[in-house]
Amino acid sequence: MKKVFVCLLSLLLVFSLVGCSGDDGKSNNNKKPNQEIKDNPDANTLAGVNLEIAVNFTGDAQTAFASVCSAFENRYGATITIDWYGSDHATLMTTRMAANNMPDIYVTAGWSIKKYKNYSLDLRDEPYCKDYTDSALGVIQDKDGSIYVCMISEGINGVVYNVNVCEAAGVDYLSIHTWDDLWEACEKIKAYGITPLASRPNAGLTSNAVGTWLTYDGEIANVADKLIDGTWNWEEYRYVIQAYGKAIDNGYFFVDARSMNEMDTLERLAAGRAGIIIGDNTASVQTMYEMNNKGNFAIGPFPASTEEGVEAITVGEGDAFAISKNSKNIEAAKIFLRYLSEEEVTKKIISATGRKACQQPVLENDDTDGTKAFLRLEEEYKDHNMVYKNIFDREYLPSGMFGVLGNVAGKIFADHSKKGEDEIISYLQTEFKRLYK
DSSP states (O other): OEEEOOOOOOHHHHHHHHTTSOTTSOOOTTSOTTHHHHHOGGGSOOTTOEEEEEEOOOHHHHHHHHHHHHHHHHHHOOEEEEEEOGGGHHHHHHHHHHTTOOOSEEEOTTOTTTTTGGGBOOOTTSGGGGGBOHHHHHHHBOTTSOBOOEEOEEEEEEEEEEHHHHHHTTOOGGGOOBHHHHHHHHHHHHHHTSEEEOOOSSHIIIIITOHHHHTSTTSSOOOHHHHHHTOOOSGGGHHHHHHHHHHHHTTOBOTTGGGOOHHHHHHHHHTTSEEEEEEEEHHHHHHHHHHOTTOOEEEEOBOBSSTTSOEEEEEEEOSEEEEBTTOSOHHHHHHHHHHHTSHHHHHHHHHHHOOEEOBHHHHTTOOOHHHHHHHHHHHHTTTSOEEEEEOHHHHHSOTTHHHHHHHHHHHHHHOOSHHHHHHHHHHHHHHHHHHOO
């Protein structure tokens, strides 16, 4: 836990802030957003307020978030305590939920509705909500219209291409509609003398990419309803296992794929040692441009499983922040989220995370490579039968199944024989029943 402190201003100014709320501690909704900040100079301080914020940021994103928090402290006089939970964020937040001990503000990491909504304040009347893109609203707006997060970016997931490699191998990536088309492209890249796929065994392959096999209209299977009600037996998942098994046998992956890490994947595609990554995102595109600023990288949708099926981009919550409905600092927390939504603040964070802006005013002025990749996608695929869908596990699966499907990827690479396939299906059936509540 890291604390960043600034000098406290006078307690008199604290009382001015408290006067903006009713005696019961609830927000005074008769005021327009930020009215107290704009109209009352004394309200330009949150002196004496200590906001606790739990995040999963690491690396450059951690540095950027610490910087914007420090600037907020200097601007408003508040003190911010940051819980740097990193990869343990989900586990630690689950523990805090069970103890009913939530931080004032927390990153929801894709689960603002399914996991956190009973703990979070409804923010639908906040000013930034009117600026969300349709793709963002499709992920964070509940059935009753509630919005539980301030989301400043969204994750755009699909298939990432090294366009230069594809062109050299005679592959027109824009002509890829089905998975069979993609495997044909892999064959051409392999014939050119380059390993087709830089992907490694992870849930990008076995979770994010599988909706076009399993859940959309016109695809080879549609078990969406059975997934949601918990009755699916996972038999149709054999399509996925068999497709990747064949790709492994055909030599489309690196021989050391099972020992590769994320940076290996990106470095190999950026350097032209591979042509395609299945199940990656615009943040990775941005990272690869940092590795090779003379490269040409694009993101496209996951292919359809049939000619009649749809190509799909999966959209997930990016940098999204909720307020605990039991926070003692709700007004100050709201001010912080409005601050995050300011264009320059948002751009500073998403330039580090590589995600795409999801509030229209920021999107229009965002020149990061991640957003450029999304705008290129929209232009290049405007005539394709392409849809935007929520990320597969967040739409259809109980919490915990994403990790299970990551394990499945490793199992496919280890043994995709009939015996291995049966064992994987049995494993999925057991874990799905265990986690489904």
